[in-house]
Amino acid sequence: MNRREFIWTLPGLGASVWLTGCSTDPVTGKKALVMMGKEQEIAIDKQHSPHQFSEDYGIAQDAGLNRYVADVGKRLGNVSHRPDMPYSFQTVNANYVNAYAFPGGTIAATRGIMLELESEDSLAALMGHEVGHVNARHFAERQAKSSLLDIVVATASIASTDSNPQYGALAQLIGSVGGGVLLSHYSRENEREADALGMEYMTRAGLNPTGMTDLMQMLNSQSKAKPSALELMFSTHPMSSERVANTNQALEKTYADAAKRPLQRERYMDNTSRLRALKAAIGEQQKGEAMLNQKKFDAAEDHLRKALAMAPEDYPGLVLMGKTQMAMNRPQEAQPYLLKAQTIYPTEAQASQLAGVTHLQLKQPDKALAAFQTYDRLLPGNPNTIFLKGYSLEQMQNKQAAAQEYFNYLKMTRQGNQANHAVSRLQGWGMVK
Numbered sequence: 001m002n003r004r005e006f007i008w009t010l011p012g013l014g015a016s017v018w019l020t021g022c023s024t025d026p027v028t029g030k031k032a033l034v035m036m037g038k039e040q041e042i043a044i045d046k047q048h049s050p051h052q053f054s055e056d057y058g059i060a061q062d063a064g065l066n067r068y069v070a071d072v073g074k075r076l077g078n079v080s081h082r083p084d085m086p087y088s089f090q091t092v093n094a095n096y097v098n099a100y101a102f103p104g105g106t107i108a109a110t111r112g113i114m115l116e117l118e119s120e121d122s123l124a125a126l127m128g129h130e131v132g133h134v135n136a137r138h139f140a141e142r143q144a145k146s147s148l149l150d151i152v153v154a155t156a157s158i159a160s161t162d163s164n165p166q167y168g169a170l171a172q173l174i175g176s177v178g179g180g181v182l183l184s185h186y187s188r189e190n191e192r193e194a195d196a197l198g199m200e201y202m203t204r205a206g207l208n209p210t211g212m213t214d215l216m217q218m219l220n221s222q223s224k225a226k227p228s229a230l231e232l233m234f235s236t237h238p239m240s241s242e243r244v245a246n247t248n249q250a251l252e253k254t255y256a257d258a259a260k261r262p263l264q265r266e267r268y269m270d271n272t273s274r275l276r277a278l279k280a281a282i283g284e285q286q287k288g289e290a291m292l293n294q295k296k297f298d299a300a301e302d303h304l305r306k307a308l309a310m311a312p313e314d315y316p317g318l319v320l321m322g323k324t325q326m327a328m329n330r331p332q333e334a335q336p337y338l339l340k341a342q343t344i345y346p347t348e349a350q351a352s353q354l355a356g357v358t359h360l361q362l363k364q365p366d367k368a369l370a371a372f373q374t375y376d377r378l379l380p381g382n383p384n385t386i387f388l389k390g391y392s393l394e395q396m397q398n399k400q401a402a403a404q405e406y407f408n409y410l411k412m413t414r415q416g417n418q419a420n421h422a423v424s425r426l427q428g429w430g431m432v433k
């Protein structure tokens, strides 16, 4: 079974689900061949968005900030073409500059982009653009156009060249830094439509559409200053001079009056003050991540040490330092950062998965198993965790329970060294031929 076949067998993603026939485009009112209903959009959203959030170090632990972002977002959802979608809006802890929408209306902005915005109007432009993607049903449209399903489950097993399954798993986990395989990649046409809808919604909601041009200018200048932090943003939402020109034109022709409204700068600054207090630490983390992606581990460690000196309780800072130590094959050094991260944000799963791997490396399989069980409870549905639970049980000499996990893993994927390892153990134990 290859990865695409694997996706077809996921619950709720069977072939029949996609063939719901014609439906009405909520924006144009025209009949369109959209092979996915609202229920499927919501189901896919619910299945994938928690994994993306965890990859992005969880929802920011700043209730005031989240209330504010949700409030601005809801105002846009209410005046959109699909006010009945179950929208949610949040800031996630990732440091890269990005925002994204899942097809059921789950929308997030990273703290990296929140730090660069300067007004509520620009925030509304960002959220409005994402609400635009949900309203124009771009995800469903792209699925309908593509003969092969091109969404990928980030958590599906990735083939690894490492023959030691333990380190194979580790390589996968480290490799997920800056992944984003769960995110929709839009066309230029999609982007044009989402920009136009975003401006329409933000204007209806009483904001100043100049926020959209401010947002684009910020993205263009940041892409020069910090190219690595914007890579994913521009690969998922392609930027072009045409987008800027269209937005300027709409501002002059359609929204000249609304463009005279005052920009809400102070309200934005007040509501993001706690986040902005972390700006210097986040800047060091961004540099650390860029070094980590280039495998310059010593330099990454230096930046992350500076970040932690400024913000010692910062969950992404601790997890990134843990990843960096793991990348340098220092599980002993990595572990305290990951255990501290777990206690600081006990409902976020990523630190548990990584801590579990360090327990395995340090020959503490019972602690590893507990960590993977914690992860699985917080974020079910990751095949890697099933494998890692089996591997921990195998190290604990609990063949029966290990075999059960390996069987479960092989139901999800047959590819890669982890699958090979599971099959060879099951064969060795005489449980399969």
Ligand SMILES: [Zn+2]
Binding pocket: 129, 133, 186, 190, 191, 194, 236, 237, 238
């Ligand atoms: Zn977009």
